[in-house]
Amino acid sequence: MYQDGEIKRVEEIRLITNDYLLEQMDWPTIKEKVENGMDTVIICTASVEQHGYHLSELTDTLIGQAVGLLVAEKLGNALLAPVIRPGLSEHHIPMAGSITLRPEVYRGVIEDYVTSYKKHGFKKVILFSSHGGNFNENERIVISLQKMHSDMQFSSALSLMQLMGLMSQFEKRFGLAEGSCGHGGAMETSVMLHIAPDQVDMNKAAPGYVGPMTEDVLNMLFESGISGITEVGILGDPRQAKAEWGEYFLDLLSDEIVKAFYKDLSI
Template sequence: MKTHDYLLEHMNWPTVKEKIEAGMDTVIICTASVEQHGYHLSELTDTVIGQAAGLLVAEKLGNALVAPVIRPGLSEHHIPMAGSLTLRPEVYRGIIEDYVTSYKKHGFKKVIIFSSHGGNFNENEKIVKNLQEMHPEMQFSSSLSLMELMDLMAQFEKKYGLVEGSCGHGGAMETSVMLHTAPEQVDMDKATPGYIGPMTEEVLNKVFKSGIVGITEVGILGDPRQAKAEWGEYFLELFSDEIIKAVHKDFNRLL
């Protein structure tokens, strides 16, 4: 895959104009984060994963281009750990709205918004509903919910025989994707497990309300030590395929 064929920020404006006029009328907006991911992963992890997934979605759809990944995101639950950034919800919402307003003026007709960071999901669903009211002539998809993403993680664990709860924040799945996508940002010698257990609604609520340090000093949900690059490639394919299924469902419902 040639990233400059899909990444808007890598193109000059005449190229973007030509692609839109040729029928590439869908823009993919990933919202990510800049936040701690334990001892072994960079704070750019969600952004790297989000861009990689967005590129696969664009390539598979054939009529879509990828916007610059939005980051930071909503990461209040990671703020106790150095370097993590978080936006006020109103600022976060405003950035997404301004992205859409700009791209609408250029001729994009469909917008796919997905998140590679758990803390953005609930707000994204509200934002997409509001955007549909603001721009009724456009089509919007918020793609997967947080619970649907967690189901994909459970599939990942089952496929590779991992203990339940191995694939939370900074765990086996994200580490595998980073080994596949950006191995220079991974230090497996420092990979340390954190909280390992079922990601119940109670656990998630505790993370978002009390902060991740309330259940793990390491900042990890899961166990990154078994991660493998080829597992990361598998998950990106799975993630992008499921986003596309959700997008088709959303767009067909709006027609």
């Protein structure tokens, strides 16, 4: 059961959703919004993959939607597309339930999203990821999309290294050990406690690999898979997570995506 504060937050998210989430609108409403200047579409690529013992495999999708809705709200002239999932999750496949797409299929879905939305009058696209495995491919896709649709403007939002910088900032702010906020760690768990506490079982929360995310560790992760680093499937320590920390990180991340959008489009 939700507590009073959780019910209030769920209601707030529903209100934002009704204003900005394309898949919950009828087509005349979307047409009217685009004609009235809401010409930016936000596309989040997420994943369906393991997140340790305590989080559901829907984690990246739920976080991506929450971030995208805040970005849309802060921009005011943007709408959020249905979150794309699964993503590129080959490094999670050894753990049950994880799904991964072939890179060419993943790219094709994004390209078809953009082509569809262009036909409806959208002129600007923000492509961001809530899953680490999508970042590098997204940057390449944005370059390709800009060539395919020269009359549109594109932003790839943040790089993976920039996201890791925000996680480091999160750790320092709340006095956490370095490396506490990787995959399924303190940050993602805090966000999930804030937006979807029913998808979290803190009684099962267990730390995985905790330490600096060096280039060697990242290479091992993407080349050998997460199971070669941690049996739990976690990068970090979720046990100290707090819902209010999750609200802070959502605000921080959405702010940075908005800044990147303005910078990329020289607005």
